[in-house]
Amino acid sequence: SQQGEEDPQALSIQEGENATMNCSYKTSINNLQWYRQNSGRGLVHLILIRSNEREKHSGRLRVTLDTSKKSSSLLITASRAADTASYFCATDAMNNNAGNMLTFGGGTRLMVKP
Amino acid sequence: EAGVVQSPRYKIIEKKQPVAFWCNPISGHNTLYWYRQNLGQGPELLIRYENEEAVDDSQLPKDRFSAERLKGVDSTLKIQPAELGDSAVYLCASSLYSRGLYEQYFGPGTRLTVT
Numbered sequence: 001s002q003q004g005e006e007d008p009q010a011l012s013i014q015e016g017e018n019a020t021m022n023c024s025y026k027t028s029i030n031n032l033q034w035y036r037q038n039s040g041r042g043l044v045h046l047i048l049i050r051s052n053e054r055e056k057h058s059g060r061l062r063v064t065l066d067t068s069k070k071s072s073s074l075l076i077t078a079s080r081a082a083d084t085a086s087y088f089c090a091t092d093a094m095n096n097n098a099g100n101m102l103t104f105g106g107g108t109r110l111m112v113k114p
Numbered sequence: 115e116a117g118v119v120q121s122p123r124y125k126i127i128e129k130k131q132p133v134a135f136w137c138n139p140i141s142g143h144n145t146l147y148w149y150r151q152n153l154g155q156g157p158e159l160l161i162r163y164e165n166e167e168a169v170d171d172s173q174l175p176k177d178r179f180s181a182e183r184l185k186g187v188d189s190t191l192k193i194q195p196a197e198l199g200d201s202a203v204y205l206c207a208s209s210l211y212s213r214g215l216y217e218q219y220f221g222p223g224t225r226l227t228v229t
Contacts, residue, residue, distance in 0.1 A: 031215065042205055042220035043157070090155050101170065102218065104156030
């Protein structure tokens with residue numbers, strides 16, 4: 001079963017615009033991670049935010065986490081055509097004593113038009 | 115540094131045939147994962163290894179799926195016999211414990227089509 005649910009499922013924007021994707025989850029977490037997947041490729045780790053953090057930045061990426069609402073958002077600023085991909089959130093549940101056991105959401109398919 | 119290597123990249127088989135996938139993790143990564151990703155969905159964990167030991171295989175359909183990780187390095191995932199519903203991308207990932215966290219690195223996957 002998938003814990004995270006991304007919203008929207010698909011997003012189409014023009015190059016230069018910002019893209020915002022949201023993720024909701026069900027159980028308490030140690031951390032939440034965002035991954036990108038280009039068509040036909042494996043997943044690439046983008047950013048990790050711990051449960052005691054509220055916001056994190058990495059280049060054009062900004063991630064927020066609201067543990068009271070069990071939700072996270074990924075913002076990509078000044079989007080480029082190369083950002084076209086699927087984006088997945090993944091949660092590491094708090095009762096997981098076995099290391100990084102990630103549960104992935106269904107993903108947001110982002111298309112950035114040149 | 116080489117990433118996670120998987121082979122084959124693509125496989126087309128008829129139902130009831132066996133199939134095997136191979137994964138070579140990043141050197142030094144003790145933890146290895148096999149995921150299945152259906153079209154339009156996120157990956158779902160099938161099995162996780164810590165060195166040679168399978169520590170979580172609760173999602174692995176054991177009637178037809180098997181996996182092994184000999185010597186704690188390479189791993190193979192086998193399906194016998196394959197069913198139409200097994201068509202998916204099978205992803206291998208490995209991780210290293212760093213700064214109190216595990217970061218997972220994924221291979222490109224094997225796209226399986228069962229006809």
